[in-house]
Amino acid sequence: MKTLERLWTVDEVAVYLGVPAATLYQWRCRRIGPPAHRVGKHLRYLPEDVRAWVREQA
Known part of the structure; x- marks a missing residue:
């Protein structure tokens, strides 16, 4: 089972x-x-989504 960050x-x-x-x-x-995702009134990011986005920019 993968541990979620x-x-x-x-x-x-x-x-x-x-x-x-x-x-x-x-x-x-x-x-x-x-x-990004809304969690209540807060904006949050999944670390793996951010890392994947960075890779796509190269």
């Missing part, structure tokens, strides 16, 4: 990608950034 916050993804958090919000509006 905890979801990343916007700030954690911003640090991982080396971009401002505001850039992630802009990308989300333009539908060009890594896929």
